[in-house]
Structure formats: C-alpha cells, structure tokens
Amino acid sequence: MNTSPEPGGMIHADHxxxxxxxxxxxxxxxxxxLVAPVTVWTSGTAGLTVSSLVVAAGEPASVCALLDPDSDLxxxxxxxxxxxxxxxxxRHRTVADxxxxxxxxxxxxxxxxxxVDGPVGPVLADAAGVALVTVVDRRRVGWNDLVTATVDEVTTSDDTGDLLAYARGRYRTVGEAAGG
Incomplete structure (x- = not known):
C-alpha cells in the first residue's frame, strides 16, 4: 500500500x-x-450521450440505440x-461527460x-458526422429502451483521424482502441 502524500499517490490498487x-x-x-462509438443525441432542448448504437444500412438506413428511459432525451x-x-x-470528451x-x-x-440550431435539435458544429433521424420503434430491453430510427439525412466530415471511442471505462481515439 502506497500512502505517499505526493499528488497522484495511490492508496490502494483496487477500484x-x-x-x-x-x-x-x-x-x-x-x-x-467492446469498443463503442461516442455520440450525443439531441432533440429540442434535451440531449444524451449514447455509445450503445449501431447503424444498419438499407433503404432507408436505420440507427438502433439503447437509451436511458428516465433521461430527458x-x-x-x-x-x-x-x-x-x-x-x-x-476534443469532445467534456461534451460527452x-x-x-x-x-x-x-x-x-x-x-x-x-x-448551432438544427431542424430538430442542436447540432455540434464540429462533429465528425451528423444524422437526422426519426423514431419508428421503441421497446424496453433490459434496463434500457431500444430505439430504432430511420436515417433522414447525413452529413460527414472528411477528417476522421480523432473519432472518440469508449472502451474499458475510458475514452480513447479509434486508433488507440484498435491498438494503433
């Protein structure tokens, strides 16, 4: 056990x-x-960090996400x-938090x-990508609501070098999460 009075001294090794x-x-x-993407969903004046999601290609494309049923979003x-x-x-780690x-x-x-103001909610001005979606299904799965939404519109940035990911309880860049 390290009881050093120096900054960053460790009291014990376990969480x-x-x-x-x-x-x-x-x-x-x-x-x-599992390595997860980090997004913020917004609607009106509400927003929520969401990392449990997947995009399903198709006509129309869909996004499926797990949301906290008690959230403002x-x-x-x-x-x-x-x-x-x-x-x-x-650079959006604080936004996510x-x-x-x-x-x-x-x-x-x-x-x-x-x-910046968007048609259905605020849009992060320097996001790596933005999708406008419409909810088509919502059901309880475990402690979450599984929300399925159709993708109405997408804009993406060519700069994808610093995408934010979440793995093992920490933020990482996609390159770090992949071991790069």
Missing amino acids: PFAAPAGSRDPARQLRGR AEALGDDGRAVVNVLRW VFAGLHPSPGGVFRTGEW
Whole structure:
C-alpha cells in the first residue's frame, strides 16, 4: 500500500467501488470489452450521450440505440420523435461527460461545445458526422429502451483521424482502441 502524500499517490490498487471478482455481472464484463462509438443525441432542448448504437444500412438506413428511459432525451423523443445524432471527436470528451451527467455545465448542457440550431435539435458544429433521424420503434430491453430510427439525412466530415471511442471505462481515439 502506497500512502505517499505526493499528488497522484495511490492508496490502494483496487477500484474502491468495484464489485468483488466473483460477483461481477458477466454481461457488463463483456460490454466493457467492446469498443463503442461516442455520440450525443439531441432533440429540442434535451440531449444524451449514447455509445450503445449501431447503424444498419438499407433503404432507408436505420440507427438502433439503447437509451436511458428516465433521461430527458427519452421523454423528448416519445415514440415517434426526431433527433440529431452527433458523432464526437477526441476534443469532445467534456461534451460527452456533460451530456452523460458526469460533468457540470453552468448555464445548461448546450453551453459546453459549439452548438448551432438544427431542424430538430442542436447540432455540434464540429462533429465528425451528423444524422437526422426519426423514431419508428421503441421497446424496453433490459434496463434500457431500444430505439430504432430511420436515417433522414447525413452529413460527414472528411477528417476522421480523432473519432472518440469508449472502451474499458475510458475514452480513447479509434486508433488507440484498435491498438494503433
């Protein structure tokens, strides 16, 4: 045990809130080993960081995402609402934390980052990609709402070098997550 008074001194090596090894949820352990994209969904004045999502190609293309059913975003969307899906970059880590409720943003969540008005909700001005979507289905799956939305419009940036990913409880760039 290191009890050094120096900054960054370690009291113990284990996470103080981690469940003992034998009682950890195997599904959460599996999820923690998956690399996830980091997005912020917005609708009206609500927003939420979402990393459990997949884009399904087709006519029309669809996005399926797991949302917190108690979030302001879930309430704003209802069963057939529209949303903006903002794909984040490395420099948007604080934006992701603010919309996840992990970091304060005096004056409201949209005071962190540079936002512009969009047709259905705020758009992050320097997002790596933006999709306007319309919810077509919503159902409870586990502790989440599985939301399926059709993709109405997409804009992307040519610069994809610093896409934000989440793996093993930390933000990473896509290159880092891939081992690069």
